[in-house]
Amino acid sequence: MKLYWFDTVNPRKVCAVAKYLQSPIEYAYVDLAQGKHRTPGYLALNPNGKVPTLVDGGRILWESAAIMCHLAARCDSDLWPQDARQIEVIRWLSWDLANFYRAGGTLYFEHIIKPRLQLGNADPAAVAQATGDWRRLGAILDNHLQDRNWLVGNAISVADFALAAFLPYAERAYIPLDAFPAMRRWHERLNELEAWREPFPELAEAA
């Protein structure tokens, strides 16, 4: 399998799962700063011009959630459970993509990606809107996590890898966690995993 990645939030989810599962992966670095995601060769793999992309034999997969599920299914891992928990995982992945990710994504983009890729200053209106949304939606997540270790059932799943994606960037992205103790405890549990703390391959190994 070949995984096209860059050291940003969506590839981070997939790299963390791949490392956690010890998936047999050849890593290919797609330097967004150099526009490598807009080359004809890369667009033929992923017409969205985004990372991550996974190539597994004849199968080309984009979308980090689908790639995480594929990696787990491929080795029968419970990260993508095959029983009633699967519906719960889909619920949280759906809620994330439709709601929560947008708030975190805006703060991450405004405070981390814009300066990194020299895209100008943070937009105060976008930051204010996203901060409010994060607080409103974060309360839902924090409430769910109050009496449990993981989002679904008693074990970690791809939903945890997806929904916690912005927490490692919280400080630099000015993502407010002060009012969310359950979310902070959840992140501490994730931080016990080396795959979560250090998800990315060495750049020297990248193609």
Ligand SMILES: N[C@@H](CCC(=O)N[C@@H](CS)C(=O)NCC(=O)O)C(=O)O
């Ligand atoms: N929904 C996609 C989003 C992928 C995405 O937005 N990736 C960012 C990096 S974190 C990217 O490639 N951005 C480049 C661009 O939009 O030009 C996924 O989950 O894989």
